Amino acid sequence: MAQQDRAVRTRQELIRSAAEVFGRGGFADSSVTQICTRAGVSHGALHFHFRNKQALGEAVEAAAARTLLHVTGHVPPGHPEPLQLLVDTSHALVARLSRDPLLRAGFGLGSDAAWRGGALLARQWQDWVRLTLTVARRQGSLAADVVLDDAVQAVTAVVAGFEVLGRDDARWYARRAVTSFWRLTLPQLAAEAVRARTVAAGSSALASRDAEPAPDDAWPTAR
Numbered sequence: 001m002a003q004q005d006r007a008v009r010t011r012q013e014l015i016r017s018a019a020e021v022f023g024r025g026g027f028a029d030s031s032v033t034q035i036c037t038r039a040g041v042s043h044g045a046l047h048f049h050f051r052n053k054q055a056l057g058e059a060v061e062a063a064a065a066r067t068l069l070h071v072t073g074h075v076p077p078g079h080p081e082p083l084q085l086l087v088d089t090s091h092a093l094v095a096r097l098s099r100d101p102l103l104r105a106g107f108g109l110g111s112d113a114a115w116r117g118g119a120l121l122a123r124q125w126q127d128w129v130r131l132t133l134t135v136a137r138r139q140g141s142l143a144a145d146v147v148l149d150d151a152v153q154a155v156t157a158v159v160a161g162f163e164v165l166g167r168d169d170a171r172w173y174a175r176r177a178v179t180s181f182w183r184l185t186l187p188q189l190a191a192e193a194v195r196a197r198t199v200a201a202g203s204s205a206l207a208s209r210d211a212e213p214a215p216d217d218a219w220p221t222a223r
Contacts, residue, residue, distance in 0.1 A: 011049045013039045015063055018056045019105035023167075027057060028114035054116065057109060061120050064106020068124055071096050071103075075131040082136040083190055083198050084205075086129065090159050091178050091202040093125075097163050098173035107163045126156040141194045151189060175201065 017039035021030045032053055036046050050056040071093050079085055097104055110119030130152045136142050142151070158181055165172040182200035190198050 007049075010039075010041055010045055011059075014041065014046055014049060014056065015059050016102060019060045019064075019102040022057065022060065022112075023101050023105045023108055026114065027053075027109060027112045032056075057115065058117055060102065061106050061109050061117055064103050065120055065124055067096070067100065067103045068093070068106070068121055072125075072128045075128060075135060077135060079132075079135055081141075081194075081198070081203075082132050082139060083141050083186070083194060084203050086132045086136070086155070087182050087186075087198060087200060088202050088206045089128075089132075090155070090182070091175060091206055093159060094162050094166075094173055094178050095175070097166060098170065104163060104167070107160060108167075111164065122156070122160055125160060126152060129155050129159075141191055143189060143191050146189055154185070 014035065018030070018035045021034050021038060024030075025034075030053070032043065032046060035053075035056065036043055039046075046056070050059065072089050075082075075085075097107070106121045109115045109117060110122045130148075133142065133148055133151055133155075137146075137148060142148075159178075162172050162177065171177065179201040186195060186198055186200055
């Protein structure tokens, strides 16, 4: 049992170390040696768990996808406030990106020209946004002139863009950056009856989500 536990811990440490190395240098410029050194294991230990760097990258992406699902959850078809859920989840996602190199690496691999795995996390996030906005449309929460595909593309691109910009400037991970986006977007996106009660800075329910404040800000309770 102890040997099995060590093997699990070694595998997890290799995935975490690979995420950190990929995040700093990109997939192509990251070496197995760098990953092994960071994890404190031998090449033999790495190859016991992963046949090559590609397989390790796939494990990073899969682990990041599980984290993303933990952040978003599944979309409840009868959620009473789907737009507020979308706002709160975007805040939770950006906050998690600010502190989780594994999640950042998962998104980063999808936009890495050297990566052969595809944009798994971006698609996963886009699908969640689409389902949430579809629920909002059914409930009459979207403004009548909103084109669903346009809204999905805009929200997906902007929130994923915080990850790209945050690599070089952590201010993009701050709550205020996400709040500014929603203050600009909600007047065009939300139906008038919903607009007044949708909090761009995140609702009080956000405090109970699996998200911590961005380093230079605290969670709000009002817009």
